[in-house]
Every structure is written in structure tokens, then in C-alpha cells.
Amino acid sequence: TELSKIRNFSIVAHIDHGKSTLADRLIQSTGTVQDRDMKEQLLDAMDIERERGITIKANTVRIDYVADDGEHYVLNLIDTPGHVDFAYEVSRSMRAVEGSLLVVDSTQGVEAQTLANVYQAIDADHEIVPVLNKIDLPAADCARVAEQIEDVIGIDATDAIQVSAKTGIGIKETLEAIVTRLPAPTGTRDAPLKAMLVDSWYDAYLGVIVLVRIMDGVLKKGDQIKMMQTGARYGVERIGVFRPPMQVVDELGPGEIGFITASIKQVRDTKVGDTITHEKKGSETALPGFKPSVPVVFCGLFPVDSSEFEDLRNAIEKLALNDASFSYEMETSAALGFGFRCGFLGLLHLEVIRDRIEREYNIELITTAPSVVYHVYAKDGEMQELHNPADMPDLSTIDHLEEPRIKATILVPDDFLGDVLKLCQDRRGIQLDLSYAGSRAMVVYDLPLNEVVFDFYDRLKSVTKGYASFDYQMIGYRTDNLVKMSVLVNDEPVDALSTMVHRDRAEQRGRAMCEKLKDLIPRHMFKIPIQAAIGGKVIARETLSALRKDVTAKCYGGDASRKRKLLDKQKAGKKKMRQFGRVEIPQEAFISALKMD
Numbered sequence: 316t317e318l319s320k321i322r323n324f325s326i327v328a329h330i331d332h333g334k335s336t337l338a339d340r341l342i343q344s345t346g347t348v349q350d351r352d353m354k355e356q357l358l359d360a361m362d363i364e365r366e367r368g369i370t371i372k373a374n375t376v377r378i379d380y381v382a383d384d385g386e387h388y389v390l391n392l393i394d395t396p397g398h399v400d401f402a403y404e405v406s407r408s409m410r411a412v413e414g415s416l417l418v419v420d421s422t423q424g425v426e427a428q429t430l431a432n433v434y435q436a437i438d439a440d441h442e443i444v445p446v447l448n449k450i451d452l453p454a455a456d457c458a459r460v461a462e463q464i465e466d467v468i469g470i471d472a473t474d475a476i477q478v479s480a481k482t483g484i485g486i487k488e489t490l491e492a493i494v495t496r497l498p499a500p501t502g503t504r505d506a507p508l509k510a511m512l513v514d515s516w517y518d519a520y521l522g523v524i525v526l527v528r529i530m531d532g533v534l535k536k537g538d539q540i541k542m543m544q545t546g547a548r549y550g551v552e553r554i555g556v557f558r559p560p561m562q563v564v565d566e567l568g569p570g571e572i573g574f575i576t577a578s579i580k581q582v583r584d585t586k587v588g589d590t591i592t593h594e595k596k597g598s599e600t601a602l603p604g605f606k607p608s609v610p611v612v613f614c615g616l617f618p619v620d621s622s623e624f625e626d627l628r629n630a631i632e633k634l635a636l637n638d639a640s641f642s643y644e645m646e647t648s649a650a651l652g653f654g655f656r657c658g659f660l661g662l663l664h665l666e667v668i669r670d671r672i673e674r675e676y677n678i679e680l681i682t683t684a685p686s687v688v689y690h691v692y693a694k695d696g697e698m699q700e701l702h703n704p705a706d707m708p709d710l711s712t713i714d715h716l717e718e719p720r721i722k723a724t725i726l727v728p729d730d731f732l733g734d735v736l737k738l739c740q741d742r743r744g745i746q747l748d749l750s751y752a753g754s755r756a757m758v759v760y761d762l763p764l765n766e767v768v769f770d771f772y773d774r775l776k777s778v779t780k781g782y783a784s785f786d787y788q789m790i791g792y793r794t795d796n797l798v799k800m801s802v803l804v805n806d807e808p809v810d811a812l813s814t815m816v817h818r819d820r821a822e823q824r825g826r827a828m829c830e831k832l833k834d835l836i837p838r839h840m841f842k843i844p845i846q847a848a849i850g851g852k853v854i855a856r857e858t859l860s861a862l863r864k865d866v867t868a869k870c871y872g873g874d875a876s877r878k879r880k881l882l883d884k885q886k887a888g889k890k891k892m893r894q895f896g897r898v899e900i901p902q903e904a905f906i907s908a909l910k911m912d
């Protein structure tokens with residue numbers, strides 16, 4: 316295709332503002348897919364994504380469009396993941412296209428993720444076309460939202476397109492705007508091949524599928540290619556485009572977006588952002604800005620039933636095949652037995668993987684407290700990364716610790732501002748900015764990531780009744796007074812409950828943890844002390860009193876079936892229990908104990 320007839324774009328939006336619906340409409344209205352094949356949300360392939368209403372893997376689609384000028388255009392839409400955990404993938408996808416549709420729900424206005432994503436688009440030098448969606452709804456207020464786009468984001472919204480992705484109003488105008496307002500890509504056909512590896516995923520039939528954007532040169536079937544970062548070499552087996560079903564093509568030229576397969580065994584062998592070139596007469600220079608995404612949140616995953624360890628290994632290996640940003644290594648815990656220490660891009664990523672293991676592989680899991688990566692500096696000056704509080708070296712050998720900090724942006728209606736400020740303050744936040752956009756406040760905080768990983772989203776949602784939106788980025792490491800808090804149940808340390816806390820909060824956290832555990836651990840036939848300690852020093856303590864009667868005692872002697880039922884119930888409950896010394900702790904205790912109120 317001629318460069319001047321290509322338009323590459325992405326859609327940026329806050330969750331639920333209608334990105335998928337608009338994408339479906341654009342595809343549908345150009346006849347790219349027959350109506351009868353049209354599934355509700357074409358771009359969200361995986362069930363789990365649909366259920367959660369979020370887009371995880373970047374997808375792409377090629378749309379043919381005959382514009383009002385009578386010319387045939389090829390429009391390539393790259394779908395970007397909407398969630399903050401996948402910020403790096405978003406920024407990659409953005410560099411593969413020249414423009415963005417900025418979709419804002421005209422009944423809601425600009426939200427935190429709108430901002431985060433649109434800044435990425437601006438960073439990538441995109442031409443941006445604002446689209447005000449959901450104008451079919453009575454609450455739509457286009458004038459107000461357009462003004463907000465100008466005030467908060469600082470881009471011209473006078474020519475914003477008014478759309479209802481639901482009814483189809485404004486779809487034609489959107490397609491025309493893509494053609495007339497977004498720039499065509501540039502590139503040289505005769506230059507050495509330079510293709511950006513935008514995304515990759517594992518397909519059971521085809522192996523690894525690699526999504527590429529050709530910058531310069533031409534990629535053909537049978538070409539010998541090389542990945543510039545990893546040095547890996549492959550022969551190209553298939554080249555194609557998504558319409559959205561895969562369609563094989565002969566070649567991809569400059570400005571084009573499509574996929575290749577090349578007998579690549581695992582997604583790990585393909586690094587998002589890498590440059591693909593020809594093995595011979597290839598490009599000398601790689602595309603700028605390659606940066607692998609690194610896991611920032613770690614937690615242990617253990618099977619509730621220890622006989623399922625091999626099944627868990629199998630599940631984790633399979634999931635890792637398709638997700639290069641998910642890392643794992645075997646872990647043994649005195650309390651929980653064999654399991655895996657896993658690294659994730661963020662909390663949502665963690666939840667998605669955990670859910671998939673539980674649902675798709677039917678393995679019940681114990682998840683230990685999520686922990687961030689600390690930098691531990693020894694007295695001799697050497698730095699070690701700490702992924703697991705259980706591995707914390709002896710205090711006497713440590714000089715100081717650093718923890719990761721984030722810059723969090725929160726948009727919230729005025730009424731809830733006080734509660735949000737209090738929440739951020741409670742989590743050791745430092746306020747960086749506070750401004751207003753209409754009746755909503757925008758607060759920017761510098762926060763320790765470890766205060767956010769467990770239940771910050773939940774707390775934020777609950778104190779603002781769901782009206783706040785939140786986004787964050789990592790800003791670096793900073794020293795603070797951090798200590799490891801251990802938990803002892805009946806004098807036995809429960810390593811899975813160890814956490815890193817700020818020294819000033821340790822007593823309060825320790826007390827809360829002991830109180831919680833006291834409610835969560837069932838009473839036994841003996842008294843159980845529950846303690847929190849730093850080093851050897853106990854900082855909080857509760858005692859769970861002994862149980863006198865056994866459960867069946869209150870049944871009348873004769874009713875055997877009732878008695879059996881009770882015992883069965885007890886047995887079922889036991890499956891989810893873990894034995895610690897003489898004490899049994901239910902699985903929920905691990906998760907609940909670490910939530911703070």
C-alpha cells in the first residue's frame with residue numbers, strides 16, 4: 316500500500332468510556348467483518364478480559380475504507396491496554412502509530428486513565444482527535460467536556476467529534492477525521508528493514524505470533540530475520556494482517572502493521588520494543604527506547620492442597636509462555652510448603668494471573684502478601700534486591716533500605732476530596748499538586764508503592780463511592796526507615812505473613828494484624844498466643860482463648876446424620892486449612908490479615 320493511503324492510529328480512553336464499542340463500530344461500518352460474524356466485543360479476545368471489561372493484550376485490526384475523496388485507505392487500529400499496570404505496553408503500541416482518537420465519555424468527562432494515556436500519546440508525537448462519546452444519553456454535556464479537555468489536557472477540542480458508538484452517530488465523521496486529520500506514516504522501501512516488535516502472544520496452533528510495525532524496508536515470507544536486542548534469528552513462515560481474522564499477505568512494507576510467525580517457541584524470546592531486521596544487509600541501528608518491562612510486585616502462590624504442586628507448576632509454565640512480563644521461581648515456605656514466588660507488573664496483573672490459575676486450571680491457591688522490590692544495602696555497601704520479606708538478611712548486616720515510590724494521580728469529585736487526602740496521608744504520601752477541573756479535584760501524590768499494593772484501590776473506591784479514578788507511574792527509589800515485621804502464631808513464625816513496614820507504623824500494623832488473626836484463626840483446644848515482632852522484639856500481642864466443647868457436643872445423641880453432616884462440614888473446612896505447628900490457620904486468614912482498615 317502507498318504510504319499516503321495508510322493511517323495508523325490507536326484509541327485512548329478511560330475504562331468504560333467506550334473504546335471497544337467504538338472500535339467495533341469502526342470495523343463494522345466499513346464492512347471489514349460481516350455483521351453476522353460480529354461478536355459483541357471483537358477486540359477483547361480472552362474471556363477473562365471480557366468479564367473484567369478490560370483489554371490486556373494489545374490487538375490490532377486492518378480496516379479498508381473508501382473516503383469521501385473517493386480514495387481507498389487502509390486504516391490500522393492498534394488496541395492498547397487501558398490499565399496502568401501495562402503502561403509500558405501502551406507506550407510501545409503508541410510508538411507504532413501516528414495518531415490517536417481520544418475518547419471521552421460525554422456524560423463523565425476526563426478521568427485519570429484518560430490523562431495517563433493521552434500523555435503517552437502526546438509523548439509519542441501523535442496527532443490527537445478528541446471524540447466525545449455517548450451523546451445519545453440525556454446526561455451528555457459536550458460543551459462542558461470539550462472545555463475540560465482543553466483545560467486539563469491542553470489540546471484543542473473545538474473540532475471534537477460528537478459520537479454515539481452505541482447508535483452509530485458520528486462514526487462516518489470519525490472515519491473521515493482519521494483520514495483527513497491524522498498524518499500518513501513515513502518510511503523508505505529501499506532502506507534496510509527496521510520493524511518494531513509491538514506485541515507477541517502464544518497461539519496453540521501457530522506458536523508465537525509477533526505483531527510488527529514496519530518502519531523501513533520490506534518484510535517477506537521466507538526472509539531470515541534477527542532480533543536486534545536478543546540476537547535471536549528466525550526464518551519467517553507466515554506474514555499476515557488481522558481483519559480481525561488472520562489473513563495471509565505476501566509482504567509488509569513501510570508504514571504497515573501486521574503479524575509474522577517464525578517457529579518461535581516462547582513469548583520470552585520476543586521482547587516488546589525490540590527491533591527486527593534482516594539477518595543479512597540488516598539495519599545497523601535499532602529503534603530508540605528499548606526497555607524491557609520489569610515486575611514490580613511479587614507474591615508467593617502456593618497450592619492449598621500440597622499434592623497439586625505439579626499442577627500449579629504446569630499452569631504457571633503455560634501462563635508464562637504467553638506473558639513475558641510475568642516471572643516466577645520456585646519457593647519453599649516452612650509454613651506453606653512448595654510454591655512459587657511470582658513477579659507481576661502490578662496488582663491487576665497479579666489478580667488476573669491468580670484468577671486464571673484458579674479458574675482455568677482449577678487449583679485453589681494461597682496468595683501471600685504482595686510485596687514490592689526493596690533495595691537492601693549491606694554495611695559493606697553492596698546492594699541486593701529483596702523480592703520476599705522472608706529473605707530479609709539479618710538486621711545487623713544492613714546499612715539501609717530503599718523502597719520504590721510512585722507518582723499517583725487521582726481525580727475525584729470535590730465532596731470526597733477530604734477522604735482522599737486523608738487516605739494518601741495515611742499511606743505516607745507527600746502531596747505534589749492539587750488543582751481543579753470543574754467540580755472535580757486532581758490530586759497528585761508521591762506515595763510508597765508498598766502502601767499501594769495491597770488494598771489502596773479498594774480503599775479509594777470505598778471512600779469515594781467509586782467516583783475516583785486513579786493512575787500511577789514509578790518514580791524511583793528512596794531510603795526510609797523500613798523493617799521486617801514477623802508474625803508468630805503459638806510461638807511459631809508464619810513466614811507467609813511477614814511484611815515490610817515503615818518503623819513508625821509497625822506497632823499499629825502489628826496490633827491490627829494480631830487482632831485480625833485472632834478473629835480469623837478458629838479456637839483450638841489450647842490457648843494460642845498471636846504476636847507481631849521486629850527482630851526478636853514483640854511489638855503486639857493477642858491471645859486466642861481455648862475452646863472447651865467439641866463441635867458435635869451440642870447435637871442430641873441420637874441424630875447420627877446431623878452429626879455426620881457437621882463432621883463433613885468440618886472436614887471440608889479443613890481442606891482450606893494449613894497446619895502451623897499445632898495450629899490450623901484458614902486460607903482466608905492470609906489474605907484478610909493483610910488488608911488494613
Ligand code: GTP
Pocket residue numbers: 328329330331332333334335336337367368369370397448449450451452478479480481482
Ligand atoms: P474497557 O474495555 O473496559 O477499557 O472499556 P471500553 O472503554 O472499551 O468501554 P466499552 O466499549 O466496553 O463500553 C463501556 C460501556 O459503555 C458498555 O456498557 C457500552 O455498551 C457502553 N457504551 C459505549 N458507547 C456508548 C454510547 O455511545 N452510548 C451509550 N449509551 N453507551 C455506550
